[in-house]
Amino acid sequence: MTKRRKYFGREVVSTTAASWLQDRLDLGPFVRWLGKKSVPVHRHSWIYLLGGLALFLFALQIATGCLLMLYYQPTVATAHPSVRTIMETVPYGWLVRSLHAWGADLFIGTTVLHFLTVLFSRAYRRPRELTWVTGMLLLVLTLAFGFSGYLLPWNELSFHATLVGTSIPEAVPGIGSLLTHLLRGGEQVSGDTLTRFFAAHVVIVPLVFGGILAVHLLLIQLQGLSVPLTVSREQIRDDRPFFSEFVLQDCALWLVACGVLATLAVLLPVEIGKQADPLQPAPDGIKPEWYFLFMFQTLKHVPELLGVSFFALGGLFLFAVPWLDRPASREQRSPRVTVLFLALLAYALVFQVLAWLAPGVDRSSDGLTAETYRFGSLLTSLILLWAVIGFLLFYLRRLWQETARIRHQYQRP
Amino acid sequence: MKLDESYLARRRFLHGMLGGGALTLGAGASVPLLQYVGNFREEPPPEFLVLAAAEYDPPPGKAKMALYGRMPMLLLRTPEPGSELKVFVATCTHLNCTVHYREEQRCIVCACHGGYFDLDGRVVSGPPPQALRQFYHRVQDGQLVIALEQANLDKAS
Numbered sequence: 001m002t003k004r005r006k007y008f009g010r011e012v013v014s015t016t017a018a019s020w021l022q023d024r025l026d027l028g029p030f031v032r033w034l035g036k037k038s039v040p041v042h043r044h045s046w047i048y049l050l051g052g053l054a055l056f057l058f059a060l061q062i063a064t065g066c067l068l069m070l071y072y073q074p075t076v077a078t079a080h081p082s083v084r085t086i087m088e089t090v091p092y093g094w095l096v097r098s099l100h101a102w103g104a105d106l107f108i109g110t111t112v113l114h115f116l117t118v119l120f121s122r123a124y125r126r127p128r129e130l131t132w133v134t135g136m137l138l139l140v141l142t143l144a145f146g147f148s149g150y151l152l153p154w155n156e157l158s159f160h161a162t163l164v165g166t167s168i169p170e171a172v173p174g175i176g177s178l179l180t181h182l183l184r185g186g187e188q189v190s191g192d193t194l195t196r197f198f199a200a201h202v203v204i205v206p207l208v209f210g211g212i213l214a215v216h217l218l219l220i221q222l223q224g225l226s227v228p229l230t231v232s233r234e235q236i237r238d239d240r241p242f243f244s245e246f247v248l249q250d251c252a253l254w255l256v257a258c259g260v261l262a263t264l265a266v267l268l269p270v271e272i273g274k275q276a277d278p279l280q281p282a283p284d285g286i287k288p289e290w291y292f293l294f295m296f297q298t299l300k301h302v303p304e305l306l307g308v309s310f311f312a313l314g315g316l317f318l319f320a321v322p323w324l325d326r327p328a329s330r331e332q333r334s335p336r337v338t339v340l341f342l343a344l345l346a347y348a349l350v351f352q353v354l355a356w357l358a359p360g361v362d363r364s365s366d367g368l369t370a371e372t373y374r375f376g377s378l379l380t381s382l383i384l385l386w387a388v389i390g391f392l393l394f395y396l397r398r399l400w401q402e403t404a405r406i407r408h409q410y411q412r413p
Numbered sequence: 414m415k416l417d418e419s420y421l422a423r424r425r426f427l428h429g430m431l432g433g434g435a436l437t438l439g440a441g442a443s444v445p446l447l448q449y450v451g452n453f454r455e456e457p458p459p460e461f462l463v464l465a466a467a468e469y470d471p472p473p474g475k476a477k478m479a480l481y482g483r484m485p486m487l488l489l490r491t492p493e494p495g496s497e498l499k500v501f502v503a504t505c506t507h508l509n510c511t512v513h514y515r516e517e518q519r520c521i522v523c524a525c526h527g528g529y530f531d532l533d534g535r536v537v538s539g540p541p542p543q544a545l546r547q548f549y550h551r552v553q554d555g556q557l558v559i560a561l562e563q564a565n566l567d568k569a570s
Contacts, residue, residue, distance in 0.1 A: 392431060
């Protein structure tokens, strides 16, 4: 017995821990339910990874955001100097802030891609309308995260972007100026705006986001994953268990995301910018963040009221699309809706590219002077990081293949 | 179907490799993380401080407060007769409250837990375990030079 216990030390510990927990909570139904969770495998299965990737990037944003809050000071007098302190004085502050800024871009990009794949695969169709609506709310909140966070460094660009962004609701007839006043906490973008944007960015939006995210995830757990309309039952090659094969794939993608994020943060650390000054004119070629570009470009070409109504209608259409796309809810293909989606996507892409092509603000940065920004050793760290990631990817893949092989042996009749 | 021994061995090997890789990654990430959170950077207190003596030398029996770097400092001119200037670190040796000079009792008091120090900074009563730390100081060309070390006092000239 003692010899056996010594040899299987780890197993003994984990069995003891599991039975301790089992004595107090009956985990049986939960474990059985986890075991039943599976992911269909077909030629478009990669789209199932996007939601998990967005979730992971969101978790990273929370982590880096908490770290930034240790040093950031949200007042007009101190916001910009404290961001400068983070970038130049606090050890590795430049890294944390760059990870947060690039992480935001990757998070929003992944969310948009997740949205597009769900849209085109008609995953919103009956019975998943509620998952779609919660997802759309999360997309709107994601953009609210980006918009509120952009003001916090209180630099020239963010100040003017907020001036423009908060004046857009003014076009709404009747209550427009009230909406703008509410967003700004006054007539002008001021210290009150900064404080409420900070509150929105770190408390209000995250709380609402967390609640809706919980419902979104619960619905997915209850209903399982949707198979695209274009994939027939015969084309589903396998039913991959969520634990552990799909989770291992998720982990592999998350590792790559970490590597990409770290590489971007080290090679292209974000700028500090000039402190906002309400007396200075907007710099030439000012543009919003990339996820608002197509809207920004549209408003350049059409009257504001027309543009805002168009966005509002487009948004409403997208929210209501599960009920408008009748054929899909009967499990039939709906090519006309696809054409409509493609037309909307083409519009967004064309205006996005137009906005990209227009000359932007001259961003000749002075370079980072932080003591911890030593390019040579950072490059070495990056290479080491990618080596460890590659090592982990290799063994993750081996483990997942091994698990699948054994499972297929069991499943064979 | 029976699982062969090699499967279990392979699995244990894979888990070991993955655990090791994850540990390496975590250890690598924790270095910048700890430095960031701890805000560890060299910020020693100044070697010495030069103040205008006229402004910072209080009249006999009075005290003044000033900052030495981020450290509060109590400048006290003891009452007549035999009045002399004393400069203390104004931080109680018990639990770091800032002390003050109480004129009527002729002692330095920490209000937090009732610590009393005499005019030399020695503990009279209360919980403080040690005397108040004193700064070295001298007057030079009408200026008051203050330092924590005797050696640094001479660097000012």
